Amino acid sequence: MEKSKYRSRIPLAIVNEVLASKQCWGCNSTKTAVRKSIFKCRDCALEYNRDLTGSVNIGSRSSAIR
């Protein structure tokens, strides 16, 4: 985890967001399709909101840093 130059009690994590909205958070597959706001995984058939998919992936990447 990278430390900010500002003093804060809120932890800061720098997260790579590459493929965050295109990678399945259920099976990590990148064989996915996004139509309008729906994310679909072609490997495990998971369907989810596209924005929430990106949020889940970024959140899980930031918790993996700790």
Ligand SMILES: [Zn+2]
């Ligand atoms: Zn999947």
